[in-house]
Amino acid sequence: MYVLELLIFFVAAAIQAYVGFGYAIFSIPLLLLFVGRDYQAAVVVCNITFLLQSGIMTASVLRHIRVIEVLAVGGLVPVGAWLTNATAFAAMDQPLIRFAFASAFGAYLIYIAQQFLRRWESSASSASPALDAEETPHADSGSIPDESSEHQSRLSPVLRCFLSLLTGFVTGATGVVSGTTGPPLIAYGRFRHWDEEHIRIFLQPVFCWSALSSCVGYWWQGHRSPSFAALNSVVASPSVFGYAVSVALGTGLGLWLQMTSIRNKQKRDSFRWYFYQILRLLGVLMILQQLVSWIVGNQ
Structure with missing residues (x-):
């Protein structure tokens, strides 16, 4: 089982x-x-290993991170998580709530991916530049589109600030309820009309901060909580070194594939296609995740 865990974390990374x-x-x-x-236990182990993975990813994109964007969203992630734990959500039927959240966000991810792929097929068959006009590929692997390409004039600074704070709060709440923080952040990036690479860079420091705050929260809950017991069992075990190696190797492989896939326009287009195919798959997996947790919890 341990080897299977290592393989899962390797592929996930x-x-x-x-x-x-x-x-x-x-x-x-x-x-x-x-x-x-x-x-x-699965959520706790995932968060611990994800902290390492997101730390490596944040370091790899550090010079491209827009600090204000990250702070505006990331600042309220712990607040959303804490309030969700402290309110009625914690006392209600959590599997049902998790399933509702996961179904909504999973369906939204599938919708985003399907809309893009439909436009992709239409553009490919007609050789139309319409798709590129809406989402212009970046010039190189580290570049981010200029603010003017994001139609920022349509959003006032106050509205952008409000949406950033709201996204951070919802992200923290979603992390508690469903065990994953990605969907609200991806939805925010798509609303801002960021391209795939901009979204990818933006996500990494927010993910790292979210994973760190989650691990601190597990420790803060105290010795009697299941989360702390799971955290302690992983950190105190020699198996943690195997997790670290597996995550580091998987992250290295993913970064190599990502860098080699965007060296020319054809490969950048291929990267975008895979981006949305995986997004659609993850939407399905997000719903499946909650179904499995509900089935396992009722056995």
């Missing part, structure tokens, strides 16, 4: 490094289905 998201959505259902961990 490679996916996360390649497209910028998907670590928890991919790994948690597989940990529940094939490794036999309960939902709480």
Whole structure:
């Protein structure tokens, strides 16, 4: 089972490094289905390993990070998580709430991917530049489109600030309820009309901060909580070194694939196609994750 866990984290880290998201959505259902961990332990182990993965990813894109954007969204992630834990959500039927959240966000991810892929097929068949006009590819692997390409004039600074804070709060709440923080952030990036690489760069420091705050929260809950017990069992075990190696190797593979796929326009287009194919798959997996956790929890 341990080897299977290492393989799951390796593949999850490679996916996360390649497209910028998907670590928890991919790994948690597989940990529940094939490794036999309960939902709480799966989320905790995923967060611990994800902290390392997102730290590596943040370091790899550090010079391209827009600090104000990250702070505006990331600042309220712990607040959303804390308030969700402290309110009625914690006392209600959590599997049902998780399933509702996951279904909504999973369906939205599938919708985003399907809309893009439909336009992609239409553009490819007619050789129309309409798609490129809406989402212009970046010039190189590290570039980010200029603010003027994001139609920022349509959004007032106050509205942008409000949306950023709201996204951070919802991200924290979603992390508590469903175990994953990616969907609200991806939806925010798409609303801002960012391209795939901009979204990918933006996500990494927010993910890292979210994973760090989650691990601190597990420790803060105290010795009697299941989260702390799961955290302690992983950190105090020699297996943590295997997790670290698996995540590091998977991240390295994903970064290599990502860099080699965007060296020319044809490969950049291929990267965008894979980006949305994986996004659609992860939307399905997000819904499946909650179904599996509900089934496992009722056995």
